[in-house]
Amino acid sequence: SATIADVPQAFSNIIKLALPSPEEFNKRKVALISGITGQDGSYLTELLLEKGYEVHGIIRRSSSFNTSRLHHLYVDQHERPNKLKLHHGDLSDSTNLVYIIAQVQPSEVYNLGAQSHVKVSFEMAEYTGDVDGLGTLRLLDAIRTCGLEKHVRFYQASTSELYGKVVETPQSETTPFYPRSPYGVAKLYSYWITVNYREAYDMYTCNGILFNHESPRRGRTFVTRKITRAVADISLGKQSCLYLGNLDAKRDWGHARDYVEGMWRMLQQPQAGDYVLATGETHPVREFVEKAFGVLGISIQWRGTGESEEGVDTKTGQVLVKVDPKYFRPAEVELLLGNPAKAERVLGWKRKVDFPSLVKEMVEADLKASKSLVEDQN
């Protein structure tokens, strides 16, 4: 006789009976994005809406607005029915995730939600493990609980932080992982649970191992945006000096708009797989600083070393950049350089925006924003 323990299986069997074939289901083009309010979430939403998708996003309840990156896309359903719908939720809340999946019945799920700041993960290690690690499991299990494991295509936001300590360069899909932060370790769990559910339950699940990607919508505490905002504010006399941590860390920086295109392509293949998205170039943080000031015609000369290093304006002699050890990390990822050959070959993906254009776009956007703030205040 049936017991309460049989309810989830019975529930998922009933749903399966009512479902069309995975091919038919997929033609509906309904996407669900966790982390829709973040940098990547906003670019992905733009892309999917352009492609005719109905886009659903999970947003966290907040006492202040956290949807500013979506304002240009969002229209209240009362004003006009539209294809972008937001649902309150959280990757730490399993019941809520099951409810959202059951309601939305997505054909594609993009798991972009995360506590995504590496330095913060040392301060909030348990929370980061819960959301960035177990959160992925919760979302995958919500799909299974709803009987949709053969119908949904799943994208996991994996990261070059999995490589951590340098074992080989350039880093590719076959490079061994050696994460160097609670964030990287949590993402390692997510990487493997995504692979495991593909193998165990024949789910269509993909890992995009994405190297750093930036844009004018990048969070303000990540190094690129921190630099471009400071360059804008310093040039307008609103700030005198930029304080940074490790100037010698090297990153493979691309543009977020290019990378969300790669995410979508991963879910359009006949077979699920794991792919590196990268530019194949690496640059130290100090070069980003030099290029960013260079956009406004300011040239920087470095003097001193280590904790007392500073960057000086070669014309005026003003100190514009100083090292502050408070931004050093307990364990650092010194060098990231990706090899995107598999994505280029299989997905036909290639980054479009190069390093100088990325820096220029970000500085110009921050200058414009900072100037209009001054005008608003006047």
Ligand code: NDP
């Ligand atoms: P952001 O930090 O800009 O966005 C993170 C998103 O996750 C936000 O929408 C945030 O919501 C949401 N979020 C945070 N905690 C939770 C939670 N508990 N439940 C649900 N949602 C939550 O990151 P990016 O857009 O830059 O990155 C997207 C994903 O890709 C992340 O998973 C990141 O780790 C990963 N990644 C990013 C790379 C990059 O260079 N940008 C490279 C490789 C991987 P809120 O707005 O409310 O804070």
Ligand code: GDR
């Ligand atoms: P990262 O990005 O840790 O690579 O993670 P971040 O921009 O925070 O740091 C890049 C490098 O710059 C050095 N650095 C500083 N970083 C910050 N944030 N602030 C500073 O003042 C500063 N000074 C120097 C850092 O030490 C580091 O070496 C990002 C996130 O988007 C992750 O979610 C994602 O997985 C990886 O990129 C790929």
